[in-house]
Amino acid sequence: MRRKIVAGNWKMNGSRDLAQALVGYVRSQVESIDNGVEVVIIPPAIYIGDAACLAGDALALGIQSVGQWESGAYTGEISAGMAKDQGCRYGLVGHSERRQIFAETDDMVAAKVERLIGNDLDAIVCVGETLEQREAGEAESVVAGQVRKGLAAVTPDQWSRVIVAYEPVWAIGTGKTASAQDAQAMHASIRKVLAGMGAPAEEISLLYGGSVKADNAAALFAGPDIDGGLIGGASLVAEEFVSICRAVPAGA
Numbered sequence: 001m002r003r004k005i006v007a008g009n010w011k012m013n014g015s016r017d018l019a020q021a022l023v024g025y026v027r028s029q030v031e032s033i034d035n036g037v038e039v040v041i042i043p044p045a046i047y048i049g050d051a052a053c054l055a056g057d058a059l060a061l062g063i064q065s066v067g068q069w070e071s072g073a074y075t076g077e078i079s080a081g082m083a084k085d086q087g088c089r090y091g092l093v094g095h096s097e098r099r100q101i102f103a104e105t106d107d108m109v110a111a112k113v114e115r116l117i118g119n120d121l122d123a124i125v126c127v128g129e130t131l132e133q134r135e136a137g138e139a140e141s142v143v144a145g146q147v148r149k150g151l152a153a154v155t156p157d158q159w160s161r162v163i164v165a166y167e168p169v170w171a172i173g174t175g176k177t178a179s180a181q182d183a184q185a186m187h188a189s190i191r192k193v194l195a196g197m198g199a200p201a202e203e204i205s206l207l208y209g210g211s212v213k214a215d216n217a218a219a220l221f222a223g224p225d226i227d228g229g230l231i232g233g234a235s236l237v238a239e240e241f242v243s244i245c246r247a248v249p250a251g252a
């Protein structure tokens with residue numbers, strides 16, 4: 001059965017106090033969430049140690065980005081091994097902000113996926129089209145290309161460490177979401193692409209991201225190919241994030 005996951009990406013927001021308060025609150029609630037969802041907190045890297053002290057076993061931690069190299073003279077970068085060392089189980093790769101602002105290419109995504117998996121971390125690989133690409137009818141082909149290239153180096157025994165997050169760029173932080181039907185259609189299309197790559201597509205968790213809130217989460221998560229969500233802004237509001245975690249359908 002596929003894992004159900006809700007992951008909160010805090011981006012470059014918060015403070016040590018907020019990190020402690022948020023993780024403490026989510027942890028206090030997580031055991032009462034009985035739909036089988038795995039809750040992942042992805043704080044700024046500098047707060048991972050603080051988060052790890054409070055997260056316990058009930059919450060998983062992730063890192064927002066890692067360097068594409070194992071180690072070395074790369075000032076400012078954090079390696080996948082270091083994230084593992086600090087208690088992370090997940091790493092985010094290919095977020096549209098990394099692609100657009102930091103020029104992260106599909107080749108870099110592929111290298112980072114390799115680093116994460118090589119260090120025993122699960123890779124949440126973000127893909128998604130821009131508004132121009134959607135309006136030009138290119139959404140599926142763009143996303144398919146990102147999936148194929150970003151996951152090109154995954155070996156047959158590594159697929160269990162891969163999660164794909166579909167995040168239409170135009171929906172991130174804008175308050176707009178894909179319709180539940182469009183989101184489901186894109187997730188089904190991603191699953192087909194994965195199958196075409198020889199992956200065990202039915203076993204790979206696919207997440208939706210882009211302006212998920214407490215009041216739209218249930219509708220978005222209802223699609224049969226949608227296994228949870230990647231949450232930005234709403235993951236910084238403790239009660240709202242927990243409500244989103246509760247919105248994942250049980251046993252689906």
Ligand code: PEP
Nearest residue numbers: 172173209210211232233
């Ligand atoms: C994100 O950045 O991954 C994201 C989904 O952001 P938001 O929920 O704020 O749209």
